[in-house]
Amino acid sequence: MAMNDAEHKVMNLSQIAAELGVSKTTVSRAISGKGRVSEETRAKVQAYIRIHNYRPNLVARGLAQNKTYNVALVIPRHFQQLDLAFLRRTMGAVYELATQNDYDVLLSMVSERDTSPLRRLLDNHKIDGAILTRTIMNDPLIPLLKEYSLPFVAIGRPQPPDDQVMSVDNDQVGGARELTTLLLMKGMRRIAILGGTLLYTVNQSRVQGFRQAYAQMNLPVEENLVYLELESDSQRINALEKALTFGPDCILCMDEEVASLVMRTLRQRGIKVPEQIKVASLYDSPELVNMVPQVTAVQYDAFQLGNMAMQQLLATMEGTEVERRLELGFQVILRDSTKT
Amino acid sequence: MAMNDAEHKVMNLSQIAAELGVSKTTVSRAISGKGRVSEETRAKVQAYIRIHNYRPNLVARGLAQNKTYNVALVIPRHFQQLDLAFLRRTMGAVYELATQNDYDVLLSMVSERDTSPLRRLLDNHKIDGAILTRTIMNDPLIPLLKEYSLPFVAIGRPQPPDDQVMSVDNDQVGGARELTTLLLMKGMRRIAILGGTLLYTVNQSRVQGFRQAYAQMNLPVEENLVYLELESDSQRINALEKALTFGPDCILCMDEEVASLVMRTLRQRGIKVPEQIKVASLYDSPELVNMVPQVTAVQYDAFQLGNMAMQQLLATMEGTEVERRLELGFQVILRDSTKT
DNA sequence: ATGAAAGCGCTAACAT
DNA sequence: ATGTTAGCGCTTTCAT
Numbered sequence: 001m002a003m004n005d006a007e008h009k010v011m012n013l014s015q016i017a018a019e020l021g022v023s024k025t026t027v028s029r030a031i032s033g034k035g036r037v038s039e040e041t042r043a044k045v046q047a048y049i050r051i052h053n054y055r056p057n058l059v060a061r062g063l064a065q066n067k068t069y070n071v072a073l074v075i076p077r078h079f080q081q082l083d084l085a086f087l088r089r090t091m092g093a094v095y096e097l098a099t100q101n102d103y104d105v106l107l108s109m110v111s112e113r114d115t116s117p118l119r120r121l122l123d124n125h126k127i128d129g130a131i132l133t134r135t136i137m138n139d140p141l142i143p144l145l146k147e148y149s150l151p152f153v154a155i156g157r158p159q160p161p162d163d164q165v166m167s168v169d170n171d172q173v174g175g176a177r178e179l180t181t182l183l184l185m186k187g188m189r190r191i192a193i194l195g196g197t198l199l200y201t202v203n204q205s206r207v208q209g210f211r212q213a214y215a216q217m218n219l220p221v222e223e224n225l226v227y228l229e230l231e232s233d234s235q236r237i238n239a240l241e242k243a244l245t246f247g248p249d250c251i252l253c254m255d256e257e258v259a260s261l262v263m264r265t266l267r268q269r270g271i272k273v274p275e276q277i278k279v280a281s282l283y284d285s286p287e288l289v290n291m292v293p294q295v296t297a298v299q300y301d302a303f304q305l306g307n308m309a310m311q312q313l314l315a316t317m318e319g320t321e322v323e324r325r326l327e328l329g330f331q332v333i334l335r336d337s338t339k340t
Numbered sequence: 341m342a343m344n345d346a347e348h349k350v351m352n353l354s355q356i357a358a359e360l361g362v363s364k365t366t367v368s369r370a371i372s373g374k375g376r377v378s379e380e381t382r383a384k385v386q387a388y389i390r391i392h393n394y395r396p397n398l399v400a401r402g403l404a405q406n407k408t409y410n411v412a413l414v415i416p417r418h419f420q421q422l423d424l425a426f427l428r429r430t431m432g433a434v435y436e437l438a439t440q441n442d443y444d445v446l447l448s449m450v451s452e453r454d455t456s457p458l459r460r461l462l463d464n465h466k467i468d469g470a471i472l473t474r475t476i477m478n479d480p481l482i483p484l485l486k487e488y489s490l491p492f493v494a495i496g497r498p499q500p501p502d503d504q505v506m507s508v509d510n511d512q513v514g515g516a517r518e519l520t521t522l523l524l525m526k527g528m529r530r531i532a533i534l535g536g537t538l539l540y541t542v543n544q545s546r547v548q549g550f551r552q553a554y555a556q557m558n559l560p561v562e563e564n565l566v567y568l569e570l571e572s573d574s575q576r577i578n579a580l581e582k583a584l585t586f587g588p589d590c591i592l593c594m595d596e597e598v599a600s601l602v603m604r605t606l607r608q609r610g611i612k613v614p615e616q617i618k619v620a621s622l623y624d625s626p627e628l629v630n631m632v633p634q635v636t637a638v639q640y641d642a643f644q645l646g647n648m649a650m651q652q653l654l655a656t657m658e659g660t661e662v663e664r665r666l667e668l669g670f671q672v673i674l675r676d677s678t679k680t
Numbered sequence: 681a682t683g684a685a686a687g688c689g690c691t692a693a694c695a696t
Numbered sequence: 697a698t699g700t701t702a703g704c705g706c707t708t709t710c711a712t
Contacts, residue, residue: 008489012704012706013705013707022682023682023683023684024684024707025683025685026682028707029707035681035708036682038681056706057465057705058464058465059464059465059704059706060403060707061705063399063403063688064688064706064707065688066688070446070466073447079428079432080429080643083423083428085423091420091447092420095449096449104446104464105446106444107431107446107447109435109436121444124395124398124409124444125397126399149348264630292604292608303420353689354690364690364699365698365699368690368692369698372691374691375698377697397690399688399690400689403689403706404691405704406704
């Protein structure tokens with residue numbers, strides 16, 4: 001184990017106090033700026049710690065203050081298998097803002113029903129707050145966090161009974177509505193929608209936006225073109241083929257993963273996009289830009305999302321009152337896949 | 341804030357000791373199993389903590405033992421922008437094994453020359469060990485970790501003067517050599533190799549393997565078909581076009597990102613793979629399987645890699661002697677892109 | 681403005 | 697086998 005008398009010398013408050021001929025208390029105050037200390041002593045201490053590159057032991061400080069200076073970043077376990085571009089950006093943003101504010105970030109990888117990875121951190125007193133990077137229906141993590149009275153922010157749109165928790169999200173409903181509206185205005189009527197499980201609130205929101213667009217234009221959604229709960233590639237391909245038998249104008253994909261699969265499948269079938277059929281995605285990603293043709297999609301700012309979530313969490317941990325819910329904007333990017 | 345019926349009450353050693361009419365020490369011992377305690381008391385304590393769902397405060401324990409029960413997972417900052425499939429798998433494996441062994445995982449996102457994110461964790465006494473998920477030439481993190489005498493494992497192949505540090509890697513040299521050899525045996529001679537910076541030791545290894553294959557067959561590498569240090573898409577496309585003027589048989593791509601770009605570019609230029617030119621990648625990824633045609637590549641087990649790295653770290657943190665270096669196998673997957 | 685002393689929750693000598 | 701005591705490095709009353 002780390003019995004190091006080697007290069008790096010660890011110093012502590014007592015040593016500094018002794019060295020400077022003052023008490024630990026004074027040094028502590030000079031560093032934290034909390035009590036009253038003369039300008040002179042403060043300067044002396046500050047100079048000393050700068051020169052000797054002293055950093056207080058956050059673990060000890062934490063024990064004394066009942067804080068850890070850690071936050072949990074809760075991500076879905078299947079991130080291992082699946083590239084989620086938004087997650088990478090969001091993680092980066094959370095990390096950056098956290099460290100800027102002297103917090104470190106602990107990873108927690110959870111599957112849909114197993115809360116134990118987060119419970120570990122809670123039980124071990126390792127965190128002061130948490131960011132949930134995705135929200136599912138009846139998310140078991142939410143009651144858990146409430147039970148421990150731990151500040152947290154959910155990314156997504158928590159549904160009742162959790163709709164009062166602090167949350168930050170892209171305006172997924174608005175984005176889906178806007179894109180669908182544009183497609184309808186371009187004259188498409190038979191829009192097939194393909195997507196994964198509604199367990200994820202983000203998918204709920206997207207379907208909701210899709211339906212709103214039809215409703216606003218007083219048009220009926222063709223229910224036999226709605227394919228949800230498609231979790232595997234083969235289910236998705238089957239759904240696509242079934243949809244194709246109804247001769248749709250456009251395939252609207254719930255996310256970039258579906259879009260990518262749809263484009264590939266259409267290409268294999270020799271169906272030309274956008275000549276024979278249009279394709280659009282409710283979530284943009286770099287790969288959609290790299291396809292031929294490029295795919296129309298709704299774009300959100302994932303960095304901003306993570307940043308806002310962490311900002312909310314920081315405020316809450318400091319006891320500041322903040323908005324219960326923040327929603328971020330979107331852009332619809334029209335590309336060749338929907339050219340008319 | 342609404343009071344939940346299930347408020348979580350925190351308990352500690354003293355309370356348990358009082359409740360059970362024994363001393364803190366006894367409880368501590370009954371839990372850790374370190375001292376001598378009668379079977380009877382041990383059972384009593386164990387039962388009590390089970391029922392009341394007590395978990396020791398790891399922060400306090402850490403302070404007393406000078407341990408943190410945290411390890412740092414150091415990942416490149418540009419992970420935000422770039423999907424690195426191997427990193428996701430490796431992270432998952434490290435996380436899993438860490439938590440199984442009662443360690444939590446702290447994130448550290450570093451850029452190539454800025455060591456401060458790791459230094460933070462070191463200065464704050466937040467970690468007992470670290471995993472470096474990639475290795476660069478003269479990696480500044482290595483001297484830093486040595487200075488603090490912190491156990492760590494590098495994934496990759498550290499180069500002198502750091503070649504003695506503990507490391508785990510895929511056999512990148514062997515994989516590249518094997519794939520290249522197969523291409524040569526298929527009769528290709530003019531193999532162009534395209535890749536990014538040699539700052540990354542993994543790229544060094546791949547080029548080395550490539551050259552070894554030629555050397556073993558007593559063939560000369562055509563140096564005007566070697567294009568390295570290509571960092572941007574445009575540099576890569578330029579290099580590809582330049583390479584094409586020499587009429588190569590095959591484009592050997594350093595990694596999946598290059599391969600993906602090469603395939604896309606060839607397709608845009610109307611150059612048929614594999615009829616007019618072959619393509620292969622020195623690193624496999626799901627997207628290479630999704631392409632048309634599927635791309636030949638060297639496959640490694642990233643989960644296994646992370647698992648081994650964490651295993652080494654655990655052993656080191658416990659003071660067990662282990663091998664300085666472990667190397668994992670590979671598989672060459674021949675797909676349509678190199679069909680002759 | 682500064683210090684002494686009492687913890688935070690745990691572990692680890694050192695008794696008994 | 698169990699208890700007593702003294703910390704780990706910091707913060708925080710409470711004195712002075």
